[in-house]
Amino acid sequence: MSATNPDRIISERLAGIVSGAPARDPRDDGSLNDDPAVRPPLVLNNRSFGEVTDIICGYAEHTPGKWWLPMFLLAASVAGIGVTMILYLIITGVGVWGLNNQINWAWDITNFVFWIGIGHAGTLISAILCIFKQKWRTAVNRSAEAMTIFAVICAGIFPAIHVGRIWFIWMVFPIPNYNSIWPNFRSPLLWDVFAVSTYATVSVLFWYMGMIPDLASLRDRADRRLRRAVAAGAKKRLPDLIRAYVFGLLSMGWRFSSRHWHRYEVAYLILAGVSTPLVLSVHSIVSFDFATSVVPGWHTTIFPPYFVAGAIFGGFAMVLLLLIPARELFSNFKDFLTLRHLENMAKIILVTGMMVGFAYSMEFFIAWYSGNEYERDAFLFNRVTPIWLSDRGAPYWWAYWTMITCNVLSPQVFWFKKMRRDPRAIWVVALLVTIGMWFERFVIIVTSLHRAWLPGEWHMFFPTPVDMLTFAGTCGIFLTLFLLFLRFLPVFAMAEVKAVLPQASPHGHDDHDHDDHGHADHGHGAAHGSGAHPGGHGPSHEKEAH
Amino acid sequence: MSQITGEAYQRRLERLAAHPAMANDNVTLPKGSWTGAARALIGLGVAGLLMTVAGAFVYNAKHAVASYSVGVLCVTAISLGALFWTMVFHQTNAGWHATIRRQLENIMMNLPLCVGLIAVMLIVELASGGLLFSWMRPEYADSPLLTAKRSWLNEPFLVVRFFIYAGVWTLLATKLYRFSVDQDRTGDRFLNNRARFTSAWGLLAFALTTGFFAFDFIMAMDFRFFSTMWGVYYFASGPFSCMAVLLIVTGMLRLRGRLTGVVGNEHVHDMAKLLFGMNVFWAYIAFGQYFLIWYGNIPEETAWVVYRKQGGWENLAAVLAIGHFLIPFLILLLRPVKRHPALAAAAGAWLLLMLVMDMFWLVRPMVYTPASGLKSPGPGAMWVDLAAIVGVGCLWAGVLARRIASGPLIPLKDPRLPEALDHRNYV
Numbered sequence: 001m002s003a004t005n006p007d008r009i010i011s012e013r014l015a016g017i018v019s020g021a022p023a024r025d026p027r028d029d030g031s032l033n034d035d036p037a038v039r040p041p042l043v044l045n046n047r048s049f050g051e052v053t054d055i056i057c058g059y060a061e062h063t064p065g066k067w068w069l070p071m072f073l074l075a076a077s078v079a080g081i082g083v084t085m086i087l088y089l090i091i092t093g094v095g096v097w098g099l100n101n102q103i104n105w106a107w108d109i110t111n112f113v114f115w116i117g118i119g120h121a122g123t124l125i126s127a128i129l130c131i132f133k134q135k136w137r138t139a140v141n142r143s144a145e146a147m148t149i150f151a152v153i154c155a156g157i158f159p160a161i162h163v164g165r166i167w168f169i170w171m172v173f174p175i176p177n178y179n180s181i182w183p184n185f186r187s188p189l190l191w192d193v194f195a196v197s198t199y200a201t202v203s204v205l206f207w208y209m210g211m212i213p214d215l216a217s218l219r220d221r222a223d224r225r226l227r228r229a230v231a232a233g234a235k236k237r238l239p240d241l242i243r244a245y246v247f248g249l250l251s252m253g254w255r256f257s258s259r260h261w262h263r264y265e266v267a268y269l270i271l272a273g274v275s276t277p278l279v280l281s282v283h284s285i286v287s288f289d290f291a292t293s294v295v296p297g298w299h300t301t302i303f304p305p306y307f308v309a310g311a312i313f314g315g316f317a318m319v320l321l322l323l324i325p326a327r328e329l330f331s332n333f334k335d336f337l338t339l340r341h342l343e344n345m346a347k348i349i350l351v352t353g354m355m356v357g358f359a360y361s362m363e364f365f366i367a368w369y370s371g372n373e374y375e376r377d378a379f380l381f382n383r384v385t386p387i388w389l390s391d392r393g394a395p396y397w398w399a400y401w402t403m404i405t406c407n408v409l410s411p412q413v414f415w416f417k418k419m420r421r422d423p424r425a426i427w428v429v430a431l432l433v434t435i436g437m438w439f440e441r442f443v444i445i446v447t448s449l450h451r452a453w454l455p456g457e458w459h460m461f462f463p464t465p466v467d468m469l470t471f472a473g474t475c476g477i478f479l480t481l482f483l484l485f486l487r488f489l490p491v492f493a494m495a496e497v498k499a500v501l502p503q504a505s506p507h508g509h510d511d512h513d514h515d516d517h518g519h520a521d522h523g524h525g526a527a528h529g530s531g532a533h534p535g536g537h538g539p540s541h542e543k544e545a546h
Numbered sequence: 547m548s549q550i551t552g553e554a555y556q557r558r559l560e561r562l563a564a565h566p567a568m569a570n571d572n573v574t575l576p577k578g579s580w581t582g583a584a585r586a587l588i589g590l591g592v593a594g595l596l597m598t599v600a601g602a603f604v605y606n607a608k609h610a611v612a613s614y615s616v617g618v619l620c621v622t623a624i625s626l627g628a629l630f631w632t633m634v635f636h637q638t639n640a641g642w643h644a645t646i647r648r649q650l651e652n653i654m655m656n657l658p659l660c661v662g663l664i665a666v667m668l669i670v671e672l673a674s675g676g677l678l679f680s681w682m683r684p685e686y687a688d689s690p691l692l693t694a695k696r697s698w699l700n701e702p703f704l705v706v707r708f709f710i711y712a713g714v715w716t717l718l719a720t721k722l723y724r725f726s727v728d729q730d731r732t733g734d735r736f737l738n739n740r741a742r743f744t745s746a747w748g749l750l751a752f753a754l755t756t757g758f759f760a761f762d763f764i765m766a767m768d769f770r771f772f773s774t775m776w777g778v779y780y781f782a783s784g785p786f787s788c789m790a791v792l793l794i795v796t797g798m799l800r801l802r803g804r805l806t807g808v809v810g811n812e813h814v815h816d817m818a819k820l821l822f823g824m825n826v827f828w829a830y831i832a833f834g835q836y837f838l839i840w841y842g843n844i845p846e847e848t849a850w851v852v853y854r855k856q857g858g859w860e861n862l863a864a865v866l867a868i869g870h871f872l873i874p875f876l877i878l879l880l881r882p883v884k885r886h887p888a889l890a891a892a893a894g895a896w897l898l899l900m901l902v903m904d905m906f907w908l909v910r911p912m913v914y915t916p917a918s919g920l921k922s923p924g925p926g927a928m929w930v931d932l933a934a935i936v937g938v939g940c941l942w943a944g945v946l947a948r949r950i951a952s953g954p955l956i957p958l959k960d961p962r963l964p965e966a967l968d969h970r971n972y973v
Binding site for chain 2: 033034035036037038039131134277280284288291292293294299300301302303304305351354358359362363366368369370371372415
């Protein structure tokens with residue numbers, strides 16, 4: 001019975017019975033299956049365990065291609081410009097930004113919320129999708145978690161530098177001091193400090209702990225190559241020496257023993273459990289920064305879940321924005337990140353896009369329903385009505401409509417199967433969503449502030465070049481870190497990818513090739529479940545069928 | 547990607563039918579069972595409702611209507627929760643839920659009953675000129691706050707909206723139920739894909755109708771109050787309470803010796819996890835809403851809360867914080883509880899009680915407001931509340947019991963059934 005032979009797929013392929021790499025149809029790579037009786041494969045081309053290791057470690061062991069270095073240099077230069085702008089800001093003062101007395105938060109906090117939101121997809125994939133046993137997450141969790149950390153780094157810059165005198169930033173921490181200056185524990189800004197730093201810590205732990213087995217694989221491979229090089233008397237040993245040393249340190253003595261794996265799985269589940277409320281709490285607290293203030297457009301009760309949904313929305317857009325090009329640039333990447341994965345993420349974009357759409361409409365409806373003229377004005381006129389349409393309208397109407405177009409309208413194309421299975425279309429929508437989510441924060445922050453209670457306080461906000469280059473700089477920092485990650489670390493969670501391969505299933509797996517070849521099929525589980533399950537074992541005639 | 551051939555699928559279905567766990571006496575109740583219980587429940591329900599009517603004469607109609615509304619809002623939340631889960635499971639191509647889905651669908655099919663109960667509530671309000679829906683009363687007709695929203699809060703439009711909510715819920719429930727029942731007969735596995743598509747637009751329609759239903763039938767009882775979170779807050783009561791009912795129903799079926807090897811402790815574990823998770827979600831939403839109103843501290847929002855933090859209602863609020871969140875959180879965190887059918891069902895029953903407390907806290911303070919001029923008869927009048935809530939609950943449960951006994955207990959030919967039969971939590 002084939003199910004008892006986990007190596008059958010590999011041996012068949014090696015014997016030429018099943019082709020290892022069939023010609024791919026770019027519109028249907030074999031993962032798009034609408035038969036509810038068949039679970040599509042999560043890894044294509046019948047990859048064996050060894051091949052998975054070779055391919056994924058290969059990304060970290062070789063230069064990905066000619067594109068990498070120019071791209072890295074470009075990203076690093078932009079990051080350098082950003083760092084220069086930050087230094088200029090610190091030396092000169094926040095006056096180099098376009099802030100004014102009325103609009104005292106603008107691009108800085110917009111960028112902060114934008115980046116911290118981007119991070120959420122990583123935690124959602126690694127924690128919540130893990131708890132929901134969504135196996136497809138294995139294709140994206142590692143890179144999404146990396147992205148989370150880089151996004152939090154970018155986010156953390158802004159609150160720190162927007163305080164003006166950054167040398168007093170230690171005051172945000174409740175450190176006892178001789179001047180008795182204690183943080184205000186009732187301020188959501190202080191909670192932000194705790195929420196974001198906890199989030200960063202747990203995200204790093206999660207990412208790093210999940211990577212330990214894979215780092216040990218890289219260590220062992222470098223070690224093996226090193227030994228061979230020594231035996232052969234080869235000269236070029238330094239890169240592998242560094243790898244063996246660094247990965248050796250980082251893998252903390254991981255020996256792939258079953259005891260290690262057991263501890264690892266328990267720890268993973270605990271971290272997933274701890275991270276799940278964190279996903280909700282971080283952005284809820286970020287939303288409190290606004291919602292606790294009695295400012296029309298800020299103070300509304302739906303803000304916490306609305307911000308969380310928006311964060312996941314923007315985060316998934318960023319995952320797609322980065323990984324769709326990576327699919328093209330790395331060889332064999334598509335075996336692990338299939339069209340089915342992209343389709344699933346497109347569906348998440350659609351769902352979370354409609355969640356934020358729901359929140360927009362609730363805000364809008366309640367602003368009208370409240371009968372409060374300030375609330376009504378903030379939404380019906382300040383945000384929506386173009387200034388050339390009505391003299392009660394506002395100059396930032398275009399920002400609101402950009403947000404609606406990008407966040408609510410553009411994902412609607414994913415109602416069509418064709419669109420959510422087309423990487424190019426997904427990439428374009430992901431780009432639009434990223435823009436839209438930046439504008440969402442801009443709309444919330446600047447539009448609400450620029451029309452205060454008294455017309456005498458009405459001001460416009462104009463970003464200065466320093467504003468723009470600082471934001472561009474954080475994009476550079478983010479991309480630089482991500483390119484380094486792609487180059488030096490395992491991009492996929494190898495161990496987890498292997499666990500979703502058919503040959504990893506202890507009871508064998510549906511082999512639908514056999515159905516096609518006219519053999520009798522055997523349904524998963526019902527036919528050959530485990531003996532531990534009361535009805536697991538199939539009746540005896542099952543076995544005769546094979 | 548290859549699909550499997552119809553022929554091969556037929557063979558798979560035949561083997562599935564021969565699976566020992568799929569034996570007829572394991573997945574159906576014997577003919578005529580539960581009819582007595584169902585009849586008793588419905589009788590009890592009718593008796594409770596008659597007592598509620600009596601209460602309206604003994605005390606006042608407003609009190610009776612409010613108690614009845616508490617019951618209706620509870621059972622509607624549970625039924626909506628079942629609709630929600632059915633659609634989410636279809637949407638996510640879930641495998642493990644195949645063996646519990648029929649019971650979800652049975653709960654969901656109580657939505658037409660809920661619609662009927664809501665219709666009674668609406669008719670009473672319209673006929674009485676706004677016992678609870680204060681905006682219908684003539685004395686507020688000139689209130690500037692009301693005139694500002696008159697184009698929403700007016701009787702004809704409310705009736706139209708009621709028909710929209712009722713239509714959407716009934717349509718979704720019957721459509722999804724029919725897909726499932728048809729599959730039992732025909733074995734057409736592609737009905738799952740049609741159910742998935744229905745669920746996609748259905749979830750959108752569900753979100754909007756549930757949100758606005760909560761605005762119209764709870765929030766608008768005090769037309770001055772508003773909260774953008776309100777729709778989400780009412781929705782959040784559905785998913786966990788539905789899981790609670792599901793745990794109780796499957797537990798009772800297992801006590802009858804049914805569903806052996808079909809709904810095992812692995813399923814109980816996952817249902818209890820969802821019970822736990824969605825209860826925390828309720829707490830998150832409830833806290834978020836309360837916290838922002840408290841922190842913002844502006845009278846048009848706080849008035850509603852302040853009224854519920856005095857006159858004894860603050861005790862109920864504390865019961866909610868501790869009994870709805872803190873205690874269940876600490877208990878359901880334990881793995882053995884989640885994997886024990888009786889303990890998990892008991893936790894579910896407790897949370898159903900908390901659901902009633904929550905709705906009670908929302909609706910009942912509306913009755914003896916200072917503006918109403920009514921004098922509270924004291925705790926002695928609690929029998930009206932008890933009669934109304936138990937009455938509505940029993941009626942709802944009786945109708946559910948009848949439907950459960952009337953057909954197979956699981957979808958018999960779901961393509962994901964093998965996965966669900968073999969479902970396990972490894973860690």
